[in-house]
Amino acid sequence: MSETKVVAIAVEARWSQRGGNLEVELRELRSCQTVAHLPARQEERIVRKPDAMIYFEYGLAAVALGVSALAFARPELFAAEAAYDAERMQYVRDPKTGRRVGGVFTAVGLGLLTAGIVDSVRARDQVRVSDTVALREGPVQPCDPPSGPASGRAVELVLGDRVLAGNADAEGRVRFTLPAESEMSPETDASPRALAATLRVGFAGALPISLVAPYAHTADAPHTGTARSGAQ
Structure with a gap:
């Protein structure tokens, strides 16, 4: 045209x-x-700068997952006060409390890790392509x-x-x-x-x-x- x-x-x-x-x-x-x-096709590049909050989320996720790993590996460290077991004739700590703490920190860590990944994806540069019309001007003549x-x-x-x-x-x-x-x-x-x-x-x-x-x-x-x- x-x-x-x-x-x-x-x-x-x-x-x-x-x-x-x-x-x-x-x-x-x-x-x-x-x-x-x-x-014609028009490309629009959107440059985004990562927010410092992303690194904070990753840091908290690492701490939470580290605590959960410790809670599952050494649940007795998170148990309540030791109780006397007459059958064993010794004081023992219930590991259930440590496992519960490990589960809670696992959920928190996974949530923070997911939030960090989502924010990282959103912070990536994007290229939007759209259809347009280019105008090509000819020479000026009578x-x-x-x-x-x-x-x-x-x-x-x-x-x-x-x-x-x-x-x-x-x-x-x-x-x-x-x-x-x-x-x-x-x-x-x-x-x-x-x-x-x-x-x-x-x-x-x-x-x-x-x-x-x-x-x-x-x-x-x-x-x-x-x-x-x-x-x-």
């Missing part, structure tokens, strides 16, 4: 001045990129089609202190009626001269253009030009 998306747009302005009228055609120059969606009219854009023509506003039509064209020449420059020389102007086109920023005065020099042969913004 793949998708194509527009990653950059530049604006190209082509203008034509005929007399006191200026016509601007705006076109969007689009750059696209194809993004492929590929199945879209198909690479350009189109920049319709509906707000456009401003800046001439000195004058700002003229307009909106591009469905074909990306906008028309301006230039101010009277007397308002633009005090020059009275009839020879052609350039007038600096700027087109402001939304996010594309300011596009510098040039006009010709007196306007009469463009009545028969229009003055044209092209300006392009950087990709946004």
